[in-house]
Amino acid sequence: MSESKRLFFALALPDEIQQQIIHWRAASFPPDAGRPVVAANLHVTLAFLGELSAQKQAALETLAGRIRQPGFTLTLDDAGQWLRSRVVWLGTRQPPRGLLQLANMLRAQAARSGCWQSPQPFHPHITLLRDASHAVAIPPPGFCWSFPVREFMLYESQFVRGRTRYTPLQRFPLQP
Numbered sequence: 313m314s315e316s317k318r319l320f321f322a323l324a325l326p327d328e329i330q331q332q333i334i335h336w337r338a339a340s341f342p343p344d345a346g347r348p349v350v351a352a353n354l355h356v357t358l359a360f361l362g363e364l365s366a367q368k369q370a371a372l373e374t375l376a377g378r379i380r381q382p383g384f385t386l387t388l389d390d391a392g393q394w395l396r397s398r399v400v401w402l403g404t405r406q407p408p409r410g411l412l413q414l415a416n417m418l419r420a421q422a423a424r425s426g427c428w429q430s431p432q433p434f435h436p437h438i439t440l441l442r443d444a445s446h447a448v449a450i451p452p453p454g455f456c457w458s459f460p461v462r463e464f465m466l467y468e469s470q471f472v473r474g475r476t477r478y479t480p481l482q483r484f485p486l487q488p
């Protein structure tokens with residue numbers, strides 16, 4: 313029997329945006345503000361799936377592969393902190409309709425396949441700092457980060473030697 317994997321669907325970031333974000337973060341927050349998420353782990357979660365068997369993973373991959381959704385442009389022009397979940401995040405003031413539709417579809421497919429889905433409304437964001445338990449001043453994003461989104465990904469989340477590692481397992485292209 314194959315092992316289960318902890319999985320989620322997410323958007324990856326272009327390398328140059330990833331680099332700009334980590335430079336802005338380093339310049340904007342003191343070292344004690346929270347635990348920085350490593351550059352390679354920055355992403356926009358679309359749907360968290362939890363621990364899935366290989367069979368269930370294959371079923372959800374098939375469903376995700378049937379999604380016919382146009383690409384969109386994502387603009388990162390918002391930042392904030394959720395004290396309850398102790399994260400500092402980067403986000404978008406006006407989530408593109410395509411992003412909301414994509415996340416809704418993936419969450420609905422996941423729910424129908426028996427993956428528990430949070431009742432919280434979808435708030436697209438990139439987690440920048442974890443364990444940010446004290447309120448920090450959030451400067452506005454340095455400049456406007458805008459980039460085209462042409463695909464989404466299935467990631468595996470692993471905790472290896474004390475570090476969280478996200479491994480892309482599968483790419484799903486969006487429509488041109």
Ligand code: 3AM
Binds near residue numbers: 320360430437
């Ligand atoms: O995109 P962020 O970093 O906010 O917090 C986890 C991370 O979100 C979230 O899934 C993303 C990839 O790990 N996550 C982890 N466990 C979760 C759960 N049980 C969860 N989201 C919902 N329910």
